[in-house]
Amino acid sequence: MIEKDFIPSAYELKITEGKVSYKSPSNIALVKYWGKKENQLPQNPSISFTLDACATTTQVFYNKLPKPSDDFSFELWFEGKTKDDFKPKIKTFLSRIESYLPFLKEYHFKIETSNSFPHSSGIASSASGMSALALCLVAIERQLNPDISDSFFLKKASFLSRLGSGSACRSIEGDIVQWGNHKNTKGSTDLYGIKYPYEVHDNFKNYYDTILLVDKGQKQVSSTVGHNLMHDHPFAVQRFSQAHDNLDKLITIFKNGDLKEFIKIVESEALTLHAMMMTSMPYFILMKPNTLEIINKIWEFREVSKTNVCFTLDAGANVHVLYPENEKDVVFQFIKDELIAYCENQQYICDRIGFGAKKL
Structure with a gap:
């Protein structure tokens, strides 16, 4: 159309x-x-x-x-x-x-x-x-x-x-x-x-997302301003090409259910988003110290537990912790034990994949 x-x-x-x-x-x-x-x-x-x-x-x-x-x-x-x-x-x-x-x-x-x-x-x-x-x-x-x-x-x-x-x-x-x-x-x-x-493998059905509220304040830069900074960005062309390549890779990953490769794409994309902000002019950092603490804790836990928990970020400090349904009990226990201490007022939101808007 x-x-x-x-x-x-x-x-x-x-x-x-x-x-x-x-x-x-x-x-x-x-x-x-x-x-x-x-x-x-x-x-x-x-x-x-x-x-x-x-x-x-x-x-x-x-x-x-x-x-x-x-x-x-x-x-x-x-x-x-x-x-x-x-x-x-x-x-x-x-x-x-x-x-x-x-x-x-x-x-x-x-x-x-x-x-x-x-x-x-x-x-x-x-x-x-x-x-x-x-x-x-x-x-x-x-x-x-x-x-x-x-x-x-x-x-x-x-x-x-x-x-x-x-x-x-x-x-x-x-x-x-x-x-x-x-x-x-x-x-x-x-x-x-x-x-x-x-085709989407069952591994990606009913995925969970626990949102850790690291910083509830107003963002220091609006999304509109951030988007516009890509116009003259020294790495813009490479970034746009990378997004296309990652979508190509996801076609295979979603089909075969490869959670390890899914994690690589999702975490790389989150960090690339923030790298674009840190290398624009003017530059800015929206992650907070506790954002980095959470990321490191997730990496450590994933290595020890052999689970498929991973993180992603929006254009802010809060962390979305993503994990498959069959690991929800062990990962959520880890979140409660290890991660909510890094949230503002220990606040977090439990969410999962949904199926779109509803007429009321």
Whole structure:
């Protein structure tokens, strides 16, 4: 599909008011997206596990205005309170998607949203938040045009999510989602995420992710700034090539269930992401001393226990501890005994692979 396919023709129905609700999860990238072109298009393809427990629930109430507004008419409530400091981001998002949802200025929207995890926990909520909102808005469009098919609905929701937050396009479906053109992945595109189309061994079903909250503070650099620093990065070309190569390797790894090779790719990708930040100009370090302590503890435990526990990182200090379902008891005991001492206020979140957003 191409972008213009998401621009609708005239709607069949007229609706004056209503309500839609969606719950959409976060995701954790295995091959990282870092660096973007115009219109939130990725410089390299990425792949992620969709999560389950870390999710945003959004309800959108809509009422037809007496006449179309010159601007977007909306109010935003976050966990029961008005949240005006979120409004500029939502307004930017609505501006980006207006040509694909031409009804937006014909209604007043009341957006009520909440997270299953603390907002200040250092867990990125843009993926779950933007995907939940996009799903609600496409659901409103479907009420105006009931002929929209299920497959088109999911593609459009992912396409619009991307315009709010790049990684949000990987939160619509599950359990493994790929985003970005990759010559060896059938159906891959920069425009939206797709369900991973190839065989996946049982070793990767029901994977666990325990998120260790090392630092719950505001990141010292926004993702947008970080992505833009890749434009003149001395190692950008090599990094983008590496992501393609790692996706090629994962096709074989996912098929044959090779957990040792999976660990090499996932941990290398996490460290490469941070290496890109440390070698950009300006440069920055988002890992904290306790991040490194946790990584070293995981390496030591893996060597001694012969388990397949590994880590990955987002663009921050928190550590995602990944492990297969058949090792969950021994690994979780290790996490409780050895790792939560390095978390801020000993806080962590237990999660696992999920299967995408749900209509409520």
